[in-house]
Amino acid sequence: MRVLISGAGPAGLTLAACLLRQGITPVVVEKAEAVREAGYAVGIHVNGWNVAERLGIIESLRANALDLGRSEYRNLHDTPLFRYDYKHFSAAADGKMLAIMRDALVRVLHEHLDGRLGVRFATQIDAMTEADNCLSVRFSNGEVEDFDLVVAADGYRSRVRHLWFGPHEMFLRPLGYRAAAWRLPEGPAMDSSFVGFMDVDRQAGLYRVGDGTAATLFCWRDEETGRVAAEDRQRNLQDIFGSWPSMISATLDQEIEWNNCFFDTIAQVEVPDWSRGRVVLLGDAAHCMTFLSGQGTSTAMAGAYILAEELAAKPVSEALASYEARLKPLTLALQAQSKKIGGHYVPRSRLGILVQSWLIPIMMRPPFVRLAVKKMLAKALPLDDTAS
Numbered sequence: 409m410r411v412l413i414s415g416a417g418p419a420g421l422t423l424a425a426c427l428l429r430q431g432i433t434p435v436v437v438e439k440a441e442a443v444r445e446a447g448y449a450v451g452i453h454v455n456g457w458n459v460a461e462r463l464g465i466i467e468s469l470r471a472n473a474l475d476l477g478r479s480e481y482r483n484l485h486d487t488p489l490f491r492y493d494y495k496h497f498s499a500a501a502d503g504k505m506l507a508i509m510r511d512a513l514v515r516v517l518h519e520h521l522d523g524r525l526g527v528r529f530a531t532q533i534d535a536m537t538e539a540d541n542c543l544s545v546r547f548s549n550g551e552v553e554d555f556d557l558v559v560a561a562d563g564y565r566s567r568v569r570h571l572w573f574g575p576h577e578m579f580l581r582p583l584g585y586r587a588a589a590w591r592l593p594e595g596p597a598m599d600s601s602f603v604g605f606m607d608v609d610r611q612a613g614l615y616r617v618g619d620g621t622a623a624t625l626f627c628w629r630d631e632e633t634g635r636v637a638a639e640d641r642q643r644n645l646q647d648i649f650g651s652w653p654s655m656i657s658a659t660l661d662q663e664i665e666w667n668n669c670f671f672d673t674i675a676q677v678e679v680p681d682w683s684r685g686r687v688v689l690l691g692d693a694a695h696c697m698t699f700l701s702g703q704g705t706s707t708a709m710a711g712a713y714i715l716a717e718e719l720a721a722k723p724v725s726e727a728l729a730s731y732e733a734r735l736k737p738l739t740l741a742l743q744a745q746s747k748k749i750g751g752h753y754v755p756r757s758r759l760g761i762l763v764q765s766w767l768i769p770i771m772m773r774p775p776f777v778r779l780a781v782k783k784m785l786a787k788a789l790p791l792d793d794t795a796s
Contacts, residue, residue: 409719412437412545412555414568416527418450418510419691419708420561421517424525425463426716433525435555437547439532439567443518445668447510448589448625448699449474449615454786456706457504459713462791468516473506475618479602481765486653489606489765492772500774500781509617513705533558533568536687543686557724558687559715561708564677566693572684580675582633583698583750588626588645590669592662595622596655605656606761611754612649612656624659629754633673638666674698674750676743682736683728690715695739700753701746703786710789711735717792734789742786 409432413420416438427434452460452469460466476494483489498505518527535546542554560568565576573579595616604613609629614622628648636644646660677696682689689695691708698704714734718727755761771780 409557409724410542410553410555411435411557411559411719412533412543412553413559413561414533415560415562415566415691415693416440416514416529417444417561417563417691418513418517418705419693419712420559421514421521422459422463422709423559423561423690423712423716425517425520426459426713427719428521428524429463430716430720432716432720434559435528435553436525437528437531437533439530439548439562441530443511443514445511445591448623448670449507450510450513450705451505451507451702452513452709453501453505453706455710455789455791458788458791459706459709462713463520465516465520468519469506469508469513472512472516473508474601474615476507476601476615478600479604480600481604481606481613482653483761484605484607484652489761490769491600492769494601496772496774496777497781500777501785505785509623510705532562533571536568536572538685556686557719559690560687560693561690561712562693564675564692564696565672566689568687569679569689569693572687573679573689579677579679580633580673581678582631582673582675583700583747584629584631585627585674585750585754586630586632586636586672587628587674587699588624588641588669588671590624590664590666591617592622592624592659595620596658598622598655603655605652606755606764608757608761609754610648612652614655614659627674627754629756630673633675636671638671641666641671674700676746678743682732686724688715688728688731695736695743697739697743697746700749701742702784703742703746707735707739707742707786710791713791714789734793738786738789745784 411434413434413436416436424434424436478493480491481489532548534548537544544554546552560566602615612626617623682694715731718730
């Protein structure tokens with residue numbers, strides 16, 4: 409079976425590793441010229457953790473994980489609102505939880521595949537045509553190859569989905585926010601592993617990465633959904649956050665290389681059917697639930713494992729139907745939960761901020777933290793089950 413994976417992010421590389429376990433060697437293409445260094449922290453827990461254990465990479469992920477401990481939020485007067493310790497949260501998950509920068513996760517997966525599979529960088533799909541029992545794919549370099557299956561693992565603005573399923577507007581469901589994230593070459597002095605500032609309709613924070621750098625995460629309420637040109641993004645952020653305390657405003661005085669940053673509308677992806685013929689969607693291309701859920705990467709990894717398992721056991725059409733049936737109920741539940749989280753993450757009122765300042769420290773301490781973990785984390789999927 410010839411499988412083409414478009415996208416060398418966590419979903420695509422996890423699928424490649426899982427297919428190799430099943431004796432299937434895929435082709436992986438990636439439009440970037442090299443491994444991307446951009447991105448923010450992602451969570452590995454429950455289903456992502458279980459996949460990582462099966463692939464034998466969990467210790468590498470632990471070694472590259474962020475050392476998160478005390479986190480604190482402040483108001484715009486730089487006065488503390490509330491604090492909590494991430495280690496309490498991790499302990500409540502029996503230690504099977506970690507946060508890792510997206511690029512670090514991708515590097516671990518590349519190292520796991522090294523010597524067994526290479527990635528064709530600076531390459532993307534330009535066109536696909538149905539042929540006799542296969543798909544004929546034309547790449548951006550002009551080459552044409554035939555495949556039994558094409559997997560779109562190229563993010564929530566998936567090029568493959570746009571080519572084969574329809575324009576983005578058919579599937580993107582904006583939640584009314586924008587977000588921006590980038591790395592700072594030199595992080596500011598911080599007493600906590602994460603420091604966030606919160607105001608009505610806005611939130612911004614910094615966290616230590618562990619190599620002397622820091623990372624940012626800005627989120628604000630915005631009903632506009634159009635793309636913001638790269639040359640306008642920093643001014644946009646300065647208009648919103650430029651008068652905030654210096655820990656935040658100073659990050660906007662530095663030049664930002666937007667090619668290695670995230671700046672976009674926060675939108676979920678809802679696709680009625682994840683496959684069409686010999687093309688199937690994976691990860692954010694199929695079911696983006698946004699960073700608000702904290703579940704996207706782990707769910708994508710689980711989807712990759714399940715898809716590989718099904719493809720090894722069944723004909724393509726049956727495998728794609730089983731993959732969707734096994735994973736979709738969970739993604740729908742997590743998307744519904746993510747929509748609710750937005751109003752808490754970016755409070756709509758002063759009262760909302762006060763409620764959070766009182767409630768979160770309580771919920772993040774024993775014995776209540778176990779209840780919070782149970783409510784927030786995804787249910788464990790039966791990964792090794794290909795029963796029809």
